[in-house]
Amino acid sequence: YTKEGGKVPVVYFWDGSKSTEMKVLSSTDTSVTFETDHNSEYIVASEMLSNNGNSNEQLIPIIAVLIVVLIAIGGFFIIRRRRNA
Structure with missing residues (x-):
C-alpha cells in the first residue's frame, strides 16, 4: 500500500x-x-x-454553520433597513 x-x-x-x-x-x-x-x-x-461516508458527517456541520451565518446576515440587513426607514 x-x-x-x-x-x-x-x-x-x-x-x-x-x-x-x-x-x-x-x-x-x-x-x-x-x-x-x-x-x-x-x-x-x-x-x-466520500466513499467512506465521512464526507456527509463533515458536510452537515458546514451546512449548519452556513445557514446560521446566512440567517445572521439576513437579520442584520432587516435591522439596518428598519433603522433607516
Missing part, C-alpha cells in the same frame, strides 16, 4: 463477484490495519473520502 494524497485507504474482501468493505482500524503511509474475522485475500485501495 502507498498512500495517495487526498484519499483514504479502503480494504475489500472479494468473494467471487461480490465485494465487502472491511473496517479500517488505522493506516500509515505504507500500511493499513483492518478488522476481519477470517484469513483470505483482500484488495487494498485508495478512495476519496
Whole structure:
C-alpha cells in the first residue's frame, strides 16, 4: 500500500463477484490495519473520502454553520433597513 494524497485507504474482501468493505482500524503511509474475522485475500485501495461516508458527517456541520451565518446576515440587513426607514 502507498498512500495517495487526498484519499483514504479502503480494504475489500472479494468473494467471487461480490465485494465487502472491511473496517479500517488505522493506516500509515505504507500500511493499513483492518478488522476481519477470517484469513483470505483482500484488495487494498485508495478512495476519496466520500466513499467512506465521512464526507456527509463533515458536510452537515458546514451546512449548519452556513445557514446560521446566512440567517445572521439576513437579520442584520432587516435591522439596518428598519433603522433607516
